[in-house]
Amino acid sequence: MILVVAEQRAGALNRASWEAVACAQQLASGEPIAILLPGGGDAAKTLADAGVGEVLTVQDAALASYTPDAQVAAVAAVIAQTTPRLVVMAHTYQARDYAPRLAARLRTPLVADVVAVKGSGAAATFLRPMFQGKLVAEVAPQGDGPAIVTCQIGAFRADGVTKGAPAAARALSVALDAPSRQTVEPPFQEARQAVDLGQAERIVAVGRGIKSQDQIAVAEKLAAAMGAEIAASRPICDNGWLPMDRQVGSSGQTVAPKLYVALGISGAIQHLVGMKGSRTIVAINKDADAPIFEVADYGIVGDLFDIVPAMTAEIEKQSH
Amino acid sequence: MKIAVCIKQVPTREWQPRLTDDRTWIREADASFEMNEPDAYALEEALRLREKHGGEVVVCSAGPARVQQVIREGLARGADRGIHVDGAELGAADGFMVASALAHAMRDEAFDLVLTGLQSDDQGHAQTGVALAELLGIPHSTIIMDVEVSEGRVRVKRELEGGWFQWVAMPTPALLTIQSGINQLRYATLKGIMAAKKKEIRSVTPPAGLTPGLKIVGLSLPSKSKQTAMIDGAPAQAAAELVRRLREEARVL
Numbered sequence: 294m295i296l297v298v299a300e301q302r303a304g305a306l307n308r309a310s311w312e313a314v315a316c317a318q319q320l321a322s323g324e325p326i327a328i329l330l331p332g333g334g335d336a337a338k339t340l341a342d343a344g345v346g347e348v349l350t351v352q353d354a355a356l357a358s359y360t361p362d363a364q365v366a367a368v369a370a371v372i373a374q375t376t377p378r379l380v381v382m383a384h385t386y387q388a389r390d391y392a393p394r395l396a397a398r399l400r401t402p403l404v405a406d407v408v409a410v411k412g413s414g415a416a417a418t419f420l421r422p423m424f425q426g427k428l429v430a431e432v433a434p435q436g437d438g439p440a441i442v443t444c445q446i447g448a449f450r451a452d453g454v455t456k457g458a459p460a461a462a463r464a465l466s467v468a469l470d471a472p473s474r475q476t477v478e479p480p481f482q483e484a485r486q487a488v489d490l491g492q493a494e495r496i497v498a499v500g501r502g503i504k505s506q507d508q509i510a511v512a513e514k515l516a517a518a519m520g521a522e523i524a525a526s527r528p529i530c531d532n533g534w535l536p537m538d539r540q541v542g543s544s545g546q547t548v549a550p551k552l553y554v555a556l557g558i559s560g561a562i563q564h565l566v567g568m569k570g571s572r573t574i575v576a577i578n579k580d581a582d583a584p585i586f587e588v589a590d591y592g593i594v595g596d597l598f599d600i601v602p603a604m605t606a607e608i609e610k611q612s613h
Numbered sequence: 614m615k616i617a618v619c620i621k622q623v624p625t626r627e628w629q630p631r632l633t634d635d636r637t638w639i640r641e642a643d644a645s646f647e648m649n650e651p652d653a654y655a656l657e658e659a660l661r662l663r664e665k666h667g668g669e670v671v672v673c674s675a676g677p678a679r680v681q682q683v684i685r686e687g688l689a690r691g692a693d694r695g696i697h698v699d700g701a702e703l704g705a706a707d708g709f710m711v712a713s714a715l716a717h718a719m720r721d722e723a724f725d726l727v728l729t730g731l732q733s734d735d736q737g738h739a740q741t742g743v744a745l746a747e748l749l750g751i752p753h754s755t756i757i758m759d760v761e762v763s764e765g766r767v768r769v770k771r772e773l774e775g776g777w778f779q780w781v782a783m784p785t786p787a788l789l790t791i792q793s794g795i796n797q798l799r800y801a802t803l804k805g806i807m808a809a810k811k812k813e814i815r816s817v818t819p820p821a822g823l824t825p826g827l828k829i830v831g832l833s834l835p836s837k838s839k840q841t842a843m844i845d846g847a848p849a850q851a852a853a854e855l856v857r858r859l860r861e862e863a864r865v866l
Contacts, residue, residue, distance in 0.1 A: 360781075361743075362752060386774050389731075390755045393743035397709060402826035405738050418830055423736050424639070427630050430736075431830040474752035478780040480773055495865065501626075519866060531794025537776075544772055544792075552865035559626070569838075573863040575855065576841075582629060584835060591858060592841045593851050603852030608866065611856070 295321050296349075296377035296439075297328045298368060299340060300387055302359075302480075306336040309383035309444075311451035314345055316407070316444045317381045318455055322414035327375065331367050332356040337462045344457035349375070350464050355473055361391040362473035368395055370467035377439050378415075384443035392441055401438030406562070408448040421445075425561050426584035446543070446566055488522065488538050495521035495552040498541055498568070499529055502557015502578060502597055506534040511601050512556050518608040521554070526564045542567035556597045560585030577601065614668035614762065616659045617724040618692065619715055619742065621649040622676060622683040623735040630834070637829050638705050641679075648683045651730025655791040657798050658760060659728050660691045666762055669693045671722070675703045675714040681814060688809035689801035695814035696722075703819060707827040708740030715741070716748035718817040726767065727788040731756050738827075739790075746788035753788040754781045758795050 295317045299310035310328075317326050326346035330337045333350035341348040351371060355363035368391075372380060382388045384406050396403035409420040411431065419442060423430045434440035490496060497516040503509055509523075516523045523539060530540040541548055542564040553571035558564060560576070560583055568574070569588045576589035577597050586592045593600055624644040631640040648656075659670045672687035674680045675698035684695035698714045706714075719727070727749070732739035746753035758778065759770035768782040772792050801809075842858070844851045859866045 361754070386756060386772070389739050390743070390771075393708065393738075393740035394747045394753065396740070396826075397712065397744040397747035402707070402709070403738075403740055404827060405740060422835070423832070424624065424628075424630060425626070425734055425737070426835065428639075428832045429835045430832050433828045433830050435824070435826055435828055475754065475781050475783045478782075480777045480779045482776055483778065527794065533797075543774065545776065547775070552859065552863070573859070573865045574839075575859070580627075582834075586841055586843075587835055587837045588839055589841045590839060590863065591855055592843045593855060594843070595848055595851065599848035600852050600855075603849045604856055607853045607856040611860075 294324055294375065294377045295326050295379045295381060296372065296375060297326060298380060298382040299328050299330045299336070300383065300385055301330065301332060301334065301336045304334050304336060306339055307383065307385060308451060309385055309446050311454055312446065312449040313381045313383045313444050315449040315451060315453045316410065316442070318345070319410050319449070320379060320381070320413050320417055324378065327377070329368065329371055331364060333464065341462045342459050343454065344459045345454060347460050348462040350462055351467050352464065353467070353469055355469050358477050359387060360473040360475040360477055361394060362471070362475055363469055364391045365395045365398060366469045366471070367467055369398055370469070371465060372399065372439060374465060374467070380439055380441045382441070382443050384445050388443045392443055396441050399438055401440060402434035402436060403441045403443070404432055404434055405443045406445050407442055408445050422562055425559065426565070427582065445562065447569070483537070490522055490524055490539070490541065490546045490548045493522040493548065493550050495519050496524050496541070496548060496550045497521045497554045497556065498524040498526065498558060499556045500526040500558030501528050503529065506532070508598070509534060511598060515554070515601050515605045518605045519552070521552070524548070526558050555585050555589070556601060558585050559583045560588065614662065614666045614725045615671070615723070616662060616668060617671050617673055617719055617722065617727045618652070618656045618659045618687065619727065619729040619745065620652040620656065620672050620674045620683050620687055621733045621735070622646045622674065622680040623649045623733055632832055636831050636833070638832070641704065646679060646682065648686055649730055649733045651732060651791065651793050653730070653798055654793050654795050655728040655730050656687055656690060656692065657796045658791055660799070661796060662726070662760065662762060671696060671724070673715055673719060674698070675700065675711050675819070677701045677704045684814055685809055686801060688812045689805040690799060691805060694812055696817060697814050698817045698819050700819040702823070707736070707825055708738040709744050709826050710823050712741045712744035712748055713823055714819040715745055717820040720749060723786070725785045726762070727751070727786070729788070729790050731790040731792050742788055742790040749788070751786045751788055752783040753790070754783065755790040756792045757789045758792050760789065
C-alpha cells in the first residue's frame with residue numbers, strides 16, 4: 294500500500310495534495326493507495342469522492358492547528374497501524390517542517406523535492422535537483438523501512454489523477470502520547486501586498502547578476518519601455534534592493550504573464566516554481582549553464598549591462 | 614545563552630559541475646568551496662542573539678578536513694569556538710547521516726538554541742536541521758524570519774507559502790532553521806580573522822556505524838523542458854534580434 298498524506302489549512306485541501314496522489318499512482322504497481330488527512334473534516338469527503346483509494350482520517354484536538362510535534366506523532370502512528378510500503382506527500386512548507394523529523398523518528402529515508410519517478414514498484418528510483426538545479430540526481434532509498442517521498446510542487450499533474458468509484462472515509466484512532474511543545478498563533482500576511490504581480494502582462498525580473506542596487510535602474514528602464522512590472526528573485530529582496538512584494542518564487546508571488554524577462558537570474562527551483570507558467574520566457578545570463586535557460590523560450594548568453602540597454606533603445610526606437 | 618550554529622561547506626555559486634568517472638558525485642578536487650549561504654544567515658542571527666542576551670556561539674560542521682575553512686570563517690565573523698566532526702564520508706552524506714554525526718558531537722554540550730540554514734545549496738535535502746532536533750530530543754521550527762528569546766522560551770516568526778507568516782512559540786532548548794534574508798550579513802574584519810587563529814576547534818570522530826539512507830545512483834545535467842532559441846551575436850545585434858522575435862514571433866511586445 295502507498296500512503297499519501299494530504300494537507301489542509303482552515304478546512305481547505307491544499308491543491309498540491311492531488312499532485313502527491315498523481316505521483317503515488319505512478320509509483321503503484323497494482324497496489325492500493327490510501328490517503329491520510331490529518332485533522333479530518335470536510336476535505337476528507339472531497340478526497341473520498343475522487344475515488345482514488347481509501348481515505349483515512351485522524352482527529353485530535355492537537356491536530357486542529359498544525360504543529361510539527363502533533364503531526365509527526367499522528368502520521369507515525371498511522372504508518373505503524375497501516376504499514377505502507379511508501380509514504381508520499383507534496384513538498385510544501387508544512388512537509389518541509391515535519392517530514393524530516395518523521396523520517397528520523399522512524400529511521401527511514403526521506404527523498405525530498407522529487408521531480409520525477411523512474412520505474413515503479415520496489416525498483417523505483419527518484420529524480421531530484423541538486424546543486425541549485427545545476428544537476429539532477431537519481432536517488433535510491435536504502436533499507437527496509439517505508440521510504441517517505443515529497444513531490445516538488447508542479448512536478449506531477451493534479452489533473453492527471455485517475456479517479457474511480459467514491460471510497461468511504463475511515464476514521465483511525467491514534468493516541469498522541471505527549472502534548473505538542475509548539476504553540477502557534479494564527480497565520481497573517483505582512484502589510485498587504487501593494488503590487489499584484491499576478492495581474493501583470495509583462496514582467497522584467499532581476500537576480501543576483503544585477504550586482505548592486507544602483508544598477509536596477511537598467512532593468513527599470515527596460516520595464517518602462519516594455520510596459521512591464523519590475524520583479525526580482527529572493528536574494529534581491531533579501532538585500533532590500535527591491536521591496537518584498539516584488540519577489541517571485543515559492544516564498545513570494547506566483548506569476549504567469551505573457552512575457553517574463555529574467556535578467557541575471559540563475560534559476561534556482563524556488564524561483565522557477567513562481568514563474569515557469571509564463572507564456573514566453575526570456576533569459577539573459579552570463580552563465581550558459583544557468584538552469585534558467587532550461588525553461589526559457591529565448592536566451593542570450595552575455596553581459597546584461599550591454600544587452601539590456603540595447604534592448605531598451607531598440608524598443609524605444611521602434612515605438613516612436 | 615549557549616548557541617550552536619551548524620554550517621555546511623558547499624561549492625561556490627560560480628562552480629561549473631564536473632562529475633566523477635562513475636557519475637555518482639562531483640569532482641571535489643575541481644571545485645572551490647564556500648559557506649552555505651543560508652547557514653551564514655543562521656550564524657549572523659546567532660551573533661545578534663549573543664550581542665543582545667550574552668553567552669557563547671559555537672560553529673559546528675561535519676565533513677572532511679576542507680570544512681575547517683568555513684569553521685574558521687565563522688570564528689572570524691565572531692563565533693567563540695568550533696566543533697569539527699571529521700569524516701571523509703560526511704562530505705557527500707545525506708541529511709540524516711550528517712545530523713547523526715552532528716548530534717553525536719553536540720549532545721553533551723547542552724546548547725540552549727541550535728540554528729541552521731533552512732537548506733544547503735549543494736544536495737538541498739533541507740533535512741539536517743529538523744532531523745538533528747529529533748536526534749537531540751528538542752522541539753524545532755523551520756524557515757524562520759524573526760527570533761525573540763525570553764527566559765526558557767523562544768518565539769519565532771515562521772514563513773509559510775505565498776507571503777504568509779505565523780508566530781510559533783516553544784520552550785528552549787530548541788532548534789530553528791533560518792531563512793535567508795532574516796538579517797543583513799556581516800563579514801569578517803581583519804581583526805576578526807587574526808582573532809580566529811587563536812580560537813579552539815574541537816575535532817570529533819564521527820560515531821561508528823553511520824549508513825546512508827539515500828544512495829545517489831547517478832548525477833546528470835537537467836534535461837530541457839523547452840526548446841530554447843539561443844540568440845548569438847554582438848550585444849546590440851542580439852538585443853535587436855530578440856526584440857524583433859518577441860514582436861513578430863512571440864507577439865508579446
